[in-house]
Amino acid sequence: MAMDHAAAEGDHLAAERAAARFDVEAMKVAWAGSRHAVDVADRMARLVASDPVFRKDNRTMLSRKDLFKDTLRKAAHAWKRIVELRLTEEEASLLRQYVDQPGYVDLHWGMFVPAIKGQGTEEQQKKWLPLAYKFQIIGCYAQTELGHGSNVQGLETTATFDPKTDGFVIHSPTLTSSKWWPGGLGKASTHAVVYARLITEGKDYGIHGFIVQLRSLEDHSPLPGVTLGDIGGKFGSGAYNSMDNGVLRFDHVRIPRDQMLMRLSQVTREGKYVNSDVPKQLLYGTMVYVRQSIVADASKALSRAVCIAVRYSAIRKQFGSQDGGPETQVLNYRTQQSRLFPLLASAYAFRFVGDWLNWLYTDVTQKLEAKDYSTLQEAHACTAGLKAVTTSATADAIEECRKLCGGHGYLNSSGLPELFAVYVPACTYEGDNVVLLLQVARILMKTVSQLTSGKQPVGTMAYMGKVQHLMQSKCAVKTGTHSVHLYLFQAS
Known part of the structure; x- marks a missing residue:
């Protein structure tokens, strides 16, 4: 009886699909961008669905500890399958999307790596990116603090240059300067791009990024002066609880000078702050x-x-x-x-x-x-x-x-x-x-x-340059088209 009921449900969906007044396959291509993208997505979806390691039906019944372990196991298995099947970068990216990736994977690729690419010198990129690409180090993005989130300029963590040792001293001077929320920080990350106030020769030069090692690569224990951990459970029974959002404090932790991300500015051996020719924009x-x-x-x-x-x-x-x-x-x-x-x-x-x-x-x-x-x-x-x-x-x-x-x-x-x-x-x-x-x-x-000064807006704001004309216009349109809708939006 149950099978008959299920069959009836399946037929119901099939009937709805058959009644479509548009080309479903063409819509798939429009959504994905190309027929190739549709085929790759379908292949990766079937690969995940057919592998019992990637099962998701028990997620909400797992404890937080087991949920975290489960996501780690899936990530490791996904990496194994990527290597075994020699998947392309496009295929691997889709496979990771379909799998419950642990938070450290998202933040490693989505924040840590781009920060080094965008703010690191060529030498720094050559040193750190190969390690990150091979997961020989795992990185996170430590910007938000317990006391400051959106107000980045208000961050309190300091990075003070010490010319005697040719390095920086990273320090958390207050409780509110504790780094708070970075994904991957609580359990997984070995390194972080830490944002701190750069101080040299007694002057505060504002917020800059520094690559800081947090844990030993041998036994994963926190390094001296580094206090860190997981901030606990979040909203939902599964959900973000697979993410090891963390808290981090520094007690006068020393790093070499060349671990300041120096593409846009640098501190010399003598402690002089120098802007590079690369625009901060x-x-x-x-x-x-x-x-x-x-x-x-x-x-x-x-x-x-x-x-x-x-x-x-x-x-x-x-x-x-x-x-x-x-x-x-x-x-x-x-x-x-x-x-x-x-x-x-x-x-x-x-x-x-x-x-x-x-x-x-x-x-x-x-x-x-x-x-x-x-x-x-x-x-x-x-x-x-x-x-x-x-x-x-x-x-x-x-x-x-x-x-x-x-x-x-x-x-x-x-x-x-x-x-x-x-x-x-x-x-x-x-x-x-x-x-x-x-x-x-x-x-x-x-x-x-700025319109009165003659400066004309560009791109999506270019229509503001016609503000006088638009304000005086009256609409006599009786049938709507895309261009008419756009014009009415601009005039409103």
Whole structure:
């Protein structure tokens, strides 16, 4: 009987797919970017689904310690399969996405490595990146402190240059200067890019990055002067509890001078602070990269939630039966559609705007290398604004999808509670959303104020240069098109 019921459910989804008024395969290609990308994604998904080591159905029943061990085991097995099957970088990246990666993997590749690439000299990159690529060292990104998050300039950790030893002394002078939250710090990382106030010759030169070894490479124990650990459980039964977010304090820890990231500035052997010829604006390239990745992740998270809600709505039947006939699919109710379909559309919108941000990152990086800063302000505004909008909308949408699945959505087995718990921190990390939106507002106001001086805005803000014309325009359009919608948006 159960098998017949399952078959009926499968047929129901098949009937819905067959009724599509668009080319499903063509839509897959549009979503993935190419037929090749579709094929690779499908192959990696089947590889993960067929391997029992990658099972996920027991995640919410594991203790936090066992959950952390489970994610480590999966990461090691994923690396083994990547080597055994000689997977390409594209295939390996997709495989890691489908597997429950421990937090240290995300932060190692997503923050530690890019920081060295963006702020390290060629010599530093040659020394540290090969070690990071081979996982001979595991890195994290230690910026946020217990007392300071978004206000980076308020960080309290100090790095004082000592000319007698030709090195820096890293120190946590207060409780609030403790590094707090970095993923991978609590258990896994051997090294960190630590952000601290550079002090030399008695002068404070502000925040700079330093590569600091935290643990022994032999027995993984903390090095002298380094106090660190895990900050404990987080929201959700599975979710971020597989992440070893940590706390870190330094008690006069000494590092060599060449472990200051010196691409943009350096301290000489004599203790003199010197700016390099490389423009500081290059730092924005890393910021754009990280935030465009967050927008892309918003689309992935939202699409998963919407997929669950759409499938549930197609299977679930309730009310509407007449003369003992079948009840109505929940998906056919207008109220369900009005709540669900805009979320589906948003998933596609976020997917495509993520592609555009990826292009913007490439364009801005090339221009920065050529010392062209004309699009830097726009890149900052777009990445800050879209990070805030997409993450807030996605967090709200996942919760709405849970409600659209009724009581079943509250079950861990639905996948929605853990998806929400995993995703919602995105509204806070890499810039609190309210703070980011205020930054965007400031840039827009600055752009408007410069119009009278004759300075014309560029890129996505170019329409502001036509503000006088737009303010006097009246709309006589009776049928909407893409260009008309864009014009109305600009005029509003």
